[in-house]
Amino acid sequence: MELHQFFLFLAITLISARLLSEAVARFGIPSVIGELLAGLIIGPSLLGWVSPDTTMKLLAEIGIILLLFEVGMDTDLSRLARSGSKPVVVALIGFVFPLVLGYGVSMWLFGLPELVSLFIGGTLTATSIGITVRVLDDLGKRHSDEAQIVIGAAVLDDILGVLALAFLYQFVVERHASFDALSEVGLYILLFMVLTPLVAKLASVVIDRLDRHASKPGLLLTMALSLILLFSWLAHAVGAPEIMGGFAAGLAFSQHFGFRLWLGKYPALVFKPSPKLAHRLEEQVRPLIHTFSPMFFVMVGVSLNLKMVDWGSVFIWELAAMLLLVAVASKFTAGFFIREPRRNKVAIGLSMIPRGEVGLIFAQLGFSQGILNGELYAALLIVIAFTTMAPPFLLKWFYGRVADKAD
Amino acid sequence: MELHQFFLFLAITLISARLLSEAVARFGIPSVIGELLAGLIIGPSLLGWVSPDTTMKLLAEIGIILLLFEVGMDTDLSRLARSGSKPVVVALIGFVFPLVLGYGVSMWLFGLPELVSLFIGGTLTATSIGITVRVLDDLGKRHSDEAQIVIGAAVLDDILGVLALAFLYQFVVERHASFDALSEVGLYILLFMVLTPLVAKLASVVIDRLDRHASKPGLLLTMALSLILLFSWLAHAVGAPEIMGGFAAGLAFSQHFGFRLWLGKYPALVFKPSPKLAHRLEEQVRPLIHTFSPMFFVMVGVSLNLKMVDWGSVFIWELAAMLLLVAVASKFTAGFFIREPRRNKVAIGLSMIPRGEVGLIFAQLGFSQGILNGELYAALLIVIAFTTMAPPFLLKWFYGRVADKAD
Numbered sequence: 001m002e003l004h005q006f007f008l009f010l011a012i013t014l015i016s017a018r019l020l021s022e023a024v025a026r027f028g029i030p031s032v033i034g035e036l037l038a039g040l041i042i043g044p045s046l047l048g049w050v051s052p053d054t055t056m057k058l059l060a061e062i063g064i065i066l067l068l069f070e071v072g073m074d075t076d077l078s079r080l081a082r083s084g085s086k087p088v089v090v091a092l093i094g095f096v097f098p099l100v101l102g103y104g105v106s107m108w109l110f111g112l113p114e115l116v117s118l119f120i121g122g123t124l125t126a127t128s129i130g131i132t133v134r135v136l137d138d139l140g141k142r143h144s145d146e147a148q149i150v151i152g153a154a155v156l157d158d159i160l161g162v163l164a165l166a167f168l169y170q171f172v173v174e175r176h177a178s179f180d181a182l183s184e185v186g187l188y189i190l191l192f193m194v195l196t197p198l199v200a201k202l203a204s205v206v207i208d209r210l211d212r213h214a215s216k217p218g219l220l221l222t223m224a225l226s227l228i229l230l231f232s233w234l235a236h237a238v239g240a241p242e243i244m245g246g247f248a249a250g251l252a253f254s255q256h257f258g259f260r261l262w263l264g265k266y267p268a269l270v271f272k273p274s275p276k277l278a279h280r281l282e283e284q285v286r287p288l289i290h291t292f293s294p295m296f297f298v299m300v301g302v303s304l305n306l307k308m309v310d311w312g313s314v315f316i317w318e319l320a321a322m323l324l325l326v327a328v329a330s331k332f333t334a335g336f337f338i339r340e341p342r343r344n345k346v347a348i349g350l351s352m353i354p355r356g357e358v359g360l361i362f363a364q365l366g367f368s369q370g371i372l373n374g375e376l377y378a379a380l381l382i383v384i385a386f387t388t389m390a391p392p393f394l395l396k397w398f399y400g401r402v403a404d405k406a407d
Numbered sequence: 408m409e410l411h412q413f414f415l416f417l418a419i420t421l422i423s424a425r426l427l428s429e430a431v432a433r434f435g436i437p438s439v440i441g442e443l444l445a446g447l448i449i450g451p452s453l454l455g456w457v458s459p460d461t462t463m464k465l466l467a468e469i470g471i472i473l474l475l476f477e478v479g480m481d482t483d484l485s486r487l488a489r490s491g492s493k494p495v496v497v498a499l500i501g502f503v504f505p506l507v508l509g510y511g512v513s514m515w516l517f518g519l520p521e522l523v524s525l526f527i528g529g530t531l532t533a534t535s536i537g538i539t540v541r542v543l544d545d546l547g548k549r550h551s552d553e554a555q556i557v558i559g560a561a562v563l564d565d566i567l568g569v570l571a572l573a574f575l576y577q578f579v580v581e582r583h584a585s586f587d588a589l590s591e592v593g594l595y596i597l598l599f600m601v602l603t604p605l606v607a608k609l610a611s612v613v614i615d616r617l618d619r620h621a622s623k624p625g626l627l628l629t630m631a632l633s634l635i636l637l638f639s640w641l642a643h644a645v646g647a648p649e650i651m652g653g654f655a656a657g658l659a660f661s662q663h664f665g666f667r668l669w670l671g672k673y674p675a676l677v678f679k680p681s682p683k684l685a686h687r688l689e690e691q692v693r694p695l696i697h698t699f700s701p702m703f704f705v706m707v708g709v710s711l712n713l714k715m716v717d718w719g720s721v722f723i724w725e726l727a728a729m730l731l732l733v734a735v736a737s738k739f740t741a742g743f744f745i746r747e748p749r750r751n752k753v754a755i756g757l758s759m760i761p762r763g764e765v766g767l768i769f770a771q772l773g774f775s776q777g778i779l780n781g782e783l784y785a786a787l788l789i790v791i792a793f794t795t796m797a798p799p800f801l802l803k804w805f806y807g808r809v810a811d812k813a814d
Contacts, residue, residue, distance in 0.1 A: 004643035006465050007652075011636035018629050025622035055462045058413050215432035218697030222425050225698060229418035236411035245414075287691045288698070290625025291632060 009050050010059070016042050017294040030138035030392040032131060035294045039301015052303045060299040063292030064130045064357075065246035069228050070289055071133055071151060072250020073282060074143065077257060080152050083145075086338045087152030093337050094153065094352050095160045097330035098124035105322050115172070116376065119366040122168050123380050124327045126161025128356030128388065129154035129243070130296060135392045136351065139399055146344040150351040153334075155247060159189055161358050162241045165365070172369055188238035193248060196231055198259065200252030201271050203227055208277050220277075221284040224253065241358075253281055300357050303364075304385055309378040316375050320382040327387050328353055343402055350395050355387045416457050417466070423449050424701040437545035437799040439538060442701045446708015459710045467706040470699030471537045471764075472653035476635050477696055478540055478558060479657020480689060481550065484664060487559050490552075493745045494559030500744050501560065501759050502567045504737035505531035512729050522579070523783065526773045529575050530787050531734045533568025535763030535795065536561040536650070537703060542799045543758065546806055553751040557758040560741075562654060566596055568765050569648045572772070579776055595645035600655060603638055605666065607659030608678050610634055615684050627684075628691040631660065648765075660685055707764050710771075711792055716785040723782050727789040734794050735760055750809055757805060760798045766791045 020041075021034030042049045050056070080087070102121035106112045112120070132154050136142045167182050207227070211220040232245030251257055255278035261269040310316060335349030363380040366372035372380070427448075428441030449456045457463070487494070509528035513519045519527070539561050543549045574589050614634070618627040639652030658664055662685035668676040717723060742756030770787040773779035779787070 003465065003468055003649060004640045007636040007643075007649070008640040011633040011640065014629050014633045014636075018626060018633075022617070022622060022626070031623060055465055058410065058462055061410055210429075215429060216438060218694070219425060219429070221694055222421050222698055222701075226418040226421045226425075229414040229421075233411045233415040233418065236414075242410060242414070284694045287625070287628050287694050290623075291629055291695070294629070 006055060009053070009056060012042055012049055013038075013056065013295055013298050014291070017298045021294065028396070030135050030396060032134040032138055032297055033389065033392050035297035036301040036388060039298040040304060040306065041301075042298070043302030043305065045301075045304065045306040050302055052299060056295070056302075057299055059292060060296040061242065063289070063294070064296040065228060065232050065243050066285065066289045067130060067133065067293045067296070068243045068246035069250040069253075070282070070285070071129075071142075072247040072252075073254045073278060075148075075151065075251055075254060075256075077251065077254075079256075080148055083149050083152065086149050086340070087156060089338050090149060090153035090334045090348060090352065091156035091160065094127060094157055094331050094334035095125050095164075097333065098327060099164070101326040101330055102323060105326055106319075109322060110319055112376075116366075116371055118171075119168060119362070119371050120323065120376065120380065122161075122164045123359050123362040123366070124323065124330070124355070124383070125157070125164055126355065126358035126362070127154045127157045127331065127352045128354045128358055129158050131300075131354040131356045131388055131391075132351050134293075134297065135354070135395055138392070139396060141347075141395075141399065146340070146347045146351070149338070149340075149344075150348050153348070153352065155244070157352070158241050158358065159244065161362075162239070163189075165358075165362060166239060169365065172371060185239040189240045189244075192235060192238045192240055193244065196234070196245070196248040197251040197257065200227060200231065200249045201257060201259065204253055204274070204277065205271065208274065220281055221288075224249070224281055224285065225288075253278055255279070296357075300360065300388070303357075303360055304381060304388075306381065306385065308374065309381055310375070313375060313378070316379045316382070319376070319379040323379060323383045324386055327355065327383050328390075346398060347395065350391055350398060353387050353391045353394075355384050359384045359387075413462060416460070416463060419449055419456055420445075420463065420702055420705050421698070424705045428701065435803070437542050437803060439541040439545055439704055440796065440799050442704035443708040443795065446705040447711060447713065448708075449705070450709030450712065452708075452711065452713040457709055459706060463702070463709075464706055466699060467703040468649065470696070470701070471703040472635060472639050472650050473692065473696045474537060474540065474700045474703070475650045475653035476657040476660075477689070477692070478536075478549075479654040479659075480661045480685060482555075482558065482658055482661060482663075484658065484661075486663075487555055490556050490559065493556050493747070494563060496745050497556060497560035497741045497755060497759065498563035498567065501534060501564055501738050501741035502532050502571075504740065505734060506571070508733040508737055509730060512733055513726075516729060517726055519783075523773075523778055525578075526575060526769070526778050527730065527783065527787065529568075529571045530766050530769040530773070531730065531737070531762070531790070532564070532571055533762065533765035533769070534561045534564045534738065534759045535761045535765055536565050538707075538761040538763045538795060538798075539758050541700075541704065542761070542802055545799070546803060548754075548806065553747070553754045553758070556745075556747075556751075557755050560755075560759065562651070564759070565648050565765065566651065568769075569646070570596075572769060573646060576772065579778060592646040596647040596651075599642060599645045599647055600651065603641070603652070603655040604658040604664065607634060607638065607656045608664060608666065611660055611681070611684065612678065615681065627688055628695075631656070631688055631692065632695075660688055662686070703764075707767065707795070710764075710767055711788060711795075713788065713792065715781065716788055717782070720782060720785075723786045723789070726783070727786040730786060730790045731793055734762065734790050735797075753805060754802065757798055757802050760794050760801075762791050762794045766794075 016038040017035045020038040021031035024034040025031045041047060099121040102124040103117045106117035106120045132150060136147045141147055207223040228246050228249045231249045232242040235245035236242050255275035256273055258271050258273040260267040331352040332349035334352055335345040363377055367377040423445040424442045427445040428438035431441040432438045448454060506528040509531040510524045513524035513527045539557060543554045548554055570589060614630040635653050635656045638656045639649040642652035643649050662682035663680055665678050665680040667674040738759040739756035741759055742752040770784055774784040
């Protein structure tokens with residue numbers, strides 16, 4: 001892409017995202033909806049000004065990784081640990097139900113081939129952690145108890161989704177897939193999630209010291225950003241979603257995170273939590289997040305090419321309606337398998353519904369590999385669009401109702 | 408480029424730039440040298456880890472445009488006006504001398520064809536405003552009197568360089584070039600430089616008001632950034648260098664900049680300077696500048712592929728030595744055509760020497776169009792490398808000597 005054209009695209013993206021998110025916020029609508037709408041409007045669905053170009057997508061990815069970094073920084077692991085197995089239960093149910101039901105509906109109700117049905121089930125599995133976090137943020141609920149469970153569950157869910165994608169992809173390309181390879185990747189990811197916060201914490205101590213002796217300002221931000229990028233690359237290398245790199249790095253820089261290394265009976269190395277460093281970094285990283293993260297949501301809207309849908313086809317509508325039912329019900333029920341106040345169960349169930357980008361990647365892969373034809377792809381687009389757009393409204397309405405009752 | 412690969416490239420670029428600039432700063436060397444060195448080391452000249460990829464270049468360009476935005480914000484137009492015609496004189500002499508002398512040396516001393524000689528002369532004309540600004544910044548001299556003249560001159564010089572490039576390019580492609588078209592572009596650029604700060608000032612008032620009523624933080628930065636990008640696109644559209652868009656937008660947001668529109672005898676619209684807005688924006692834009700601007704200098708180093716040079720060729724060394732003499736002497740003398748204390752004349756002359764990216768673009772265009780052969784391109788690379796790397800040392804040494812005398 002030419003330099004000046006890129007500047008124009010970027011400016012259009014940033015301005016439309018901001019203006020629309022401000023506009024919908026006036027009507028009490030979560031601002032992430034404005035950004036998704038901006039993408040639908042300026043993208044191929046309507047005006048066609050901006051296409052899902054590589055460079056724009058790369059910047060959008062930086063945006064979502066930085067957002068996950070911020071989520072990681074806000075996460076208190078001890079508080080997450082106190083919620084125990086709840087995120088695991090929500091994630092597992094929210095993964096298995098849509099996969100099995102999506103597969104079953106496609107195969108038995110619509111008579112689709114096995115592989116196609118598997119792909120459709122896979123598309124319905126992964127909760128979009130980005131959209132979930134943004135909605136909770138817009139509603140001022142990101143630090144609530146239920147949000148802790150949702151974020152933990154969405155992280156696990158995203159990892160399960162990527163594993164499923166890798167498995168299905170291998171199945172499509174090599175016509176067979178081994179569970180051995182899959183469990184190996186699973187092990188790598190587990191190691192990654194456990195080890196990287198420790199390594200990143202070590203790095204954060206070094207960076208903090210360097211920053212205090214730097215000749216020019218800005219070392220902290222540059223180095224933290226580099227660490228996030230390195231970890232995202234590493235996440236990809238072990239087979240995990242890239243955004244997990246941002247999340248893991250964020251955990252390490254969190255004001256709550258510290259640990260001790262023991263040599264025999266004595267603590268050999270003590271890494272204390274450093275609220276000051278966390279505060280300084282958060283101050284500096286916020287302008288970058290404000291700039292780049294809306295791009296991610298705009299690009300989700302841009303990637304949702306609704307012109308691909310033949311709106312007159314009955315089959316598309318029937319399939320979309322059934323899959324939508326599966327997609328919403330399966331995630332919503334996941335909240336009811338844990339012991340929580342009913343209010344939290346509903347909030348968790350609703351928060352897990354957004355599919356967004358991971359579902360899109362699934363569907364696009366299936367479409368480009370010739371597994372999904374135009375009609376199936378269109379039906380999935382409808383499901384993704386609805387599950388992405390509806391939860392912000394549903395959550396807003398639900399929290400409003402709960403608050404009214406409490407008054 | 409793949410997502411994870413891009414993350415790795417970006418991390419390597421950011422880390423190496425920062426570590427090397429810190430390392431050279433320990434030895435009292437201006438830190439921009441560290442960033443250029445980082446580019447030479449990680450680029451094709453040495454390790455070959457990072458290539459001058461499109462996306463990396465786009466981010467680098469955002470970096471330099473933001474730096475020029477900051478320069479614009481720091482510019483006090485009334486102070487610049489007080490230096491009168493001095494920047495114009497320095498720019499014109501610093502443009503004509505290298506062009507004529509480079510042309511003459513190539514044609515009469517080395518017997519090169521006319522068009523080739525013209526291209527070589529053109530390559531020697533444009534001062535790299537980016538490198539000049541960074542060096543003055545590293546030495547803590549960006550707000551001095553002489554820096555004001557240098558920045559004014561470098562801006563004009565950059566515009567003259569782009570005009571020369573457009574003219575020569577047209578000459579090469581269409582085998583003839585019209586001065587009419589050139590003066591039309593000149594007129595557009597003049598209009599752009601006069602009108603955009605006024606338009607941007609108007610926009611800044613709107614943005615300021617929007618920001619104070621925004622539902623979420625970050626509107627000011629996002630909108631200012633979009634304005635900078637739009638203006639850079641517009642600059643390209645009228646035929647000016649893209650970075651002028653950043654500079655023009657910066658002028659408008661400067662704490663010194665205000666104006667009145669008169670209707671007959673009465674001021675109809677008064678736009679006061681707004682130091683508060685300027686301060687708030689500068690605070691927020693600085694993390695972006697710290698992150699992206701080093702990328703620009705690294706990418707200059709990456710683009711300087713010194714492996715292209717056949718270091719054993721006598722012809723290359725002879726030509727490079729002669730052109731280097733022309734390149735240094737012609738810019739240095741430019742400082743002596745104005746009425747200033749001798750100290751300032753020397754500082755201005757030295758500051759105008761860096762060629763960097765504009766020279767590189769010239770040389771690469773000539774090479775890719777088949778006008779310059781490998782040997783000529785190599786000689787120009789040596790000239791650009793030297794004129795880019797030497798002035799920081801020369802200026803540092805000169806300011807040190809002047810300070811010693813003053814004690």
